[in-house]
Amino acid sequence: MAAVKYTEEEELLILEEGHDPHFHDHHHGDDKYRMSFISHYIFSMDHKMIAKQFLVTGMFWGIMGGLMSLVFRLQLGFPEESLAWLKPVLGKWITISETGVGSLDPEFYYALVTIHGTVIVFFVLTAGLSGTFSNLLIPLQCGARDMASPFLNMLSYWFFFLAGVVMFASLFLSTGPFSGGWTAYPPLSALPQAMSGSGAGMTLWAVSIILFVVSVLLGGVNYITTVLNMRTKGMSMFRLPLTIWAFFITAIIGLLSFPVLFSGVLLLIFDRAIGTSFYLSDIYIGGQALDYVGGSPILYQHLFWFLGHPEVYIIILPAMGIVSEVLSVNSRKPIFGYKAMVYSIAAIAFLSFIVWAHHMFMSGVNPFISNFFVLFTLIIAVPSAVKVFNWISTLYKGNIRFTNAMLFAIGFVSMFISGGLTGIFLGNSAIDIQLHDTYFVVAHFHIVMGVAAFFGMFSGVYHWYPKMFGRFMNPVLGKIHFWVTMIGAYAIFWPMHYTGMAGVPRRYYRFDSFEAFSYFGEINQFITIAAVVVFAAQVLFIINFFYSIWNGKKQTTVNPWGATTLEWTTPIEPGHGNWPGAIPVVHRWAYDYGKDGRDFIPQTEPLGENESESH
Amino acid sequence: MSELAAQNYNRSKIHPQKFLLWIGLASLVMMFAAFTSAYVVRQAAGNWLEFRIPNMFFYSTAVILASSLSLQASYAAFKKNNTGAYKKLLLLAFVLGLTFLVMQYLGWQDLVSIGVELTGNPSGSFLYIISGVHAVHVLGGVGVLFVALMHAYGLSHKVTEKRKLRFELTLTYWHFVDFLWLYLIVFFVLQAS
Ligand code: HEM
Ligand SMILES: [Cu+2]
Numbered sequence: 001m002a003a004v005k006y007t008e009e010e011e012l013l014i015l016e017e018g019h020d021p022h023f024h025d026h027h028h029g030d031d032k033y034r035m036s037f038i039s040h041y042i043f044s045m046d047h048k049m050i051a052k053q054f055l056v057t058g059m060f061w062g063i064m065g066g067l068m069s070l071v072f073r074l075q076l077g078f079p080e081e082s083l084a085w086l087k088p089v090l091g092k093w094i095t096i097s098e099t100g101v102g103s104l105d106p107e108f109y110y111a112l113v114t115i116h117g118t119v120i121v122f123f124v125l126t127a128g129l130s131g132t133f134s135n136l137l138i139p140l141q142c143g144a145r146d147m148a149s150p151f152l153n154m155l156s157y158w159f160f161f162l163a164g165v166v167m168f169a170s171l172f173l174s175t176g177p178f179s180g181g182w183t184a185y186p187p188l189s190a191l192p193q194a195m196s197g198s199g200a201g202m203t204l205w206a207v208s209i210i211l212f213v214v215s216v217l218l219g220g221v222n223y224i225t226t227v228l229n230m231r232t233k234g235m236s237m238f239r240l241p242l243t244i245w246a247f248f249i250t251a252i253i254g255l256l257s258f259p260v261l262f263s264g265v266l267l268l269i270f271d272r273a274i275g276t277s278f279y280l281s282d283i284y285i286g287g288q289a290l291d292y293v294g295g296s297p298i299l300y301q302h303l304f305w306f307l308g309h310p311e312v313y314i315i316i317l318p319a320m321g322i323v324s325e326v327l328s329v330n331s332r333k334p335i336f337g338y339k340a341m342v343y344s345i346a347a348i349a350f351l352s353f354i355v356w357a358h359h360m361f362m363s364g365v366n367p368f369i370s371n372f373f374v375l376f377t378l379i380i381a382v383p384s385a386v387k388v389f390n391w392i393s394t395l396y397k398g399n400i401r402f403t404n405a406m407l408f409a410i411g412f413v414s415m416f417i418s419g420g421l422t423g424i425f426l427g428n429s430a431i432d433i434q435l436h437d438t439y440f441v442v443a444h445f446h447i448v449m450g451v452a453a454f455f456g457m458f459s460g461v462y463h464w465y466p467k468m469f470g471r472f473m474n475p476v477l478g479k480i481h482f483w484v485t486m487i488g489a490y491a492i493f494w495p496m497h498y499t500g501m502a503g504v505p506r507r508y509y510r511f512d513s514f515e516a517f518s519y520f521g522e523i524n525q526f527i528t529i530a531a532v533v534v535f536a537a538q539v540l541f542i543i544n545f546f547y548s549i550w551n552g553k554k555q556t557t558v559n560p561w562g563a564t565t566l567e568w569t570t571p572i573e574p575g576h577g578n579w580p581g582a583i584p585v586v587h588r589w590a591y592d593y594g595k596d597g598r599d600f601i602p603q604t605e606p607l608g609e610n611e612s613e614s615h
Numbered sequence: 616m617s618e619l620a621a622q623n624y625n626r627s628k629i630h631p632q633k634f635l636l637w638i639g640l641a642s643l644v645m646m647f648a649a650f651t652s653a654y655v656v657r658q659a660a661g662n663w664l665e666f667r668i669p670n671m672f673f674y675s676t677a678v679i680l681a682s683s684l685s686l687q688a689s690y691a692a693f694k695k696n697n698t699g700a701y702k703k704l705l706l707l708a709f710v711l712g713l714t715f716l717v718m719q720y721l722g723w724q725d726l727v728s729i730g731v732e733l734t735g736n737p738s739g740s741f742l743y744i745i746s747g748v749h750a751v752h753v754l755g756g757v758g759v760l761f762v763a764l765m766h767a768y769g770l771s772h773k774v775t776e777k778r779k780l781r782f783e784l785t786l787t788y789w790h791f792v793d794f795l796w797l798y799l800i801v802f803f804v805l806q807a808s
Contacts, residue, residue, distance in 0.1 A: 149632070222635070260646070263649035270744060277737055294736050
């Protein structure tokens, strides 16, 4: 390295950054410093490349999870139809009767439901969403050359990747992957002999989750440190875009809650591997009493949901951040109630730690203690409503540009309202007696978390695609993608509220054999058809995504959306280090749209003489 | 663009790596908080085996405290360019760390000898698992101390910013596992009484 001659520009940088030990890792696009293929695309330490790695891996898992749901939806919608045509893919999980009718193995049905939930919650909506956008945007929008520790950042991705490999491998076990539900409650998860997926399948599930927790923690420490320590000059906390606030608080929640899952899963592993009795007690299998004494399955539920509830906010907060930014940029108006937005993110984060037992109203926790959790659960609706109000007010009288990102952002608000309202029903422990473990819950969390978070993610991808690839995605395909998904998602999940209120339980293999539920057969068919259509629209998105990387319309101006934030001050294809010269200095908050008769004022522009900073 | 920041702007006086370490420690705190709250919740549910914590665990507490002190003293000597004390105290901290691990192992044996097994009533299992997971973190710390020893004995004694930082990171982590154990032992004693 010592013999290398620097260009003038780099000399300048070294002068400026002289004390920075990182510098030698930051090569700025110059051909002489082109990193090798491996260090550029594979073991990259550039936050922008790591973001793309998270995104593409997340998309892979999105497709996997989506395909799984199609298989079990076919089973639910058309229990009588032959699935023999799936035999080439699913092999022994399809049994073909003498008459040639292929049916899905019931244990495998449970495995599909379980792995669908696990990978979408953790791999797609946690890693694929907050991993992608925290990595891409924290350094770019804070004005830093990279994360505080690019190395840990790279490790974070590779632990995620490994977690995925282990989970993927579990799909090919002869006993099948874990099938006790994404929440992995004991005893199904704790007793290897409980069902076929509880053996090796559960072992791999647990290993995968542990690797995943490590990935989240490594990412999280980096995000927090970068936001707190490496903001550029002038970028005070209250000048940060809401995206960064959301990622920052998400990382804090993750850091405080994932270790608890880690502990919970560790105890589970001990129960499985060496026969401790943390979660097991007085169990009989085949009439035979097992040795386990004195354990408590409820203990696991506490540990799981202490993570599990914050986890749902880990998923939704980044989407909220993205939506706030996109709504403001495309309404050409400042976000309404910026500080209220920040405080409500913080309030949601705080409250998310003291409501976990609302998942356990029906598990035998003390009903008096439930009251406490009902109270805090309902209070969460307050900051949530503040956010919804502010989004709508931002749109009000805006100069709205219906870009694809904007459509998905508006769709997010709609989904969040619909799903949040049903949360208020569920949060009442008395109503929950009827609704718990029914399709009402399935509808609630798919709309408020599943669909809404996917919308946030789509919004972010369409909006920052030019930043990632220097090109645009095809807007027409994007519009089709949006409308089919928007209408289709409601078509899938709206009817589930009704079946749920009628008491149809979740996680059943088929309903046609139950007197009480069989008359929902047609609704179930309708839902399945809608699911197939929505999946097709996602295929369109994937095609659009990859096609546009090479063939999309080229980005020609640095700031195509007319946004105020720092990421649009870099060159179109920023090198490692983001800004070829020095890092820009910030003089104002991120939402000066339509101020003083100007369309927008970038954060880098100093305040005018008589101008006061708006908030 | 009107004006350019000269450098990668670093806001606080605390070094980013130290900051990273502190945040990482916060997540470890949560992990042990989860263990100990699981302990409390499970204990409250009854069917809980009561037993006296073997004395070995109190002796080991003294040992790890001594190790922390000696590392602190070594750090002071390092800064004052007192090479002899720096090396010897570092070695002492390392040996005491190893001793702690051995003593924990002896403590587990004492548990077995009073009939508290790893897989019996959860009250025993908790003690094994929590002290075991803690010991794994001490083992990591001993590894870091070993690297520090290699530096101390392999390199000439120079107080550079980089080496100081490295030492401080080691020191912080080591004090952390030490105080963590102190918390755990106090917790066990209070819960048992
Ligand atoms: C106003 C806010 C909300 C309230 C009051 C609320 C309340 C509840 C309650 C009480 C349950 C348990 C239902 C049962 O199992 O019987 C539940 C389930 C769930 N909620 Fe919410 N919720 C709210 C918002 C959210 C948000 C924003 C998300 C995610 C982003 C979310 C994700 C989930 C998930 C994933 C489950 C089900 C987990 C499972 O059993 O598999 N909720 N919600
Ligand atoms: Cu919850």
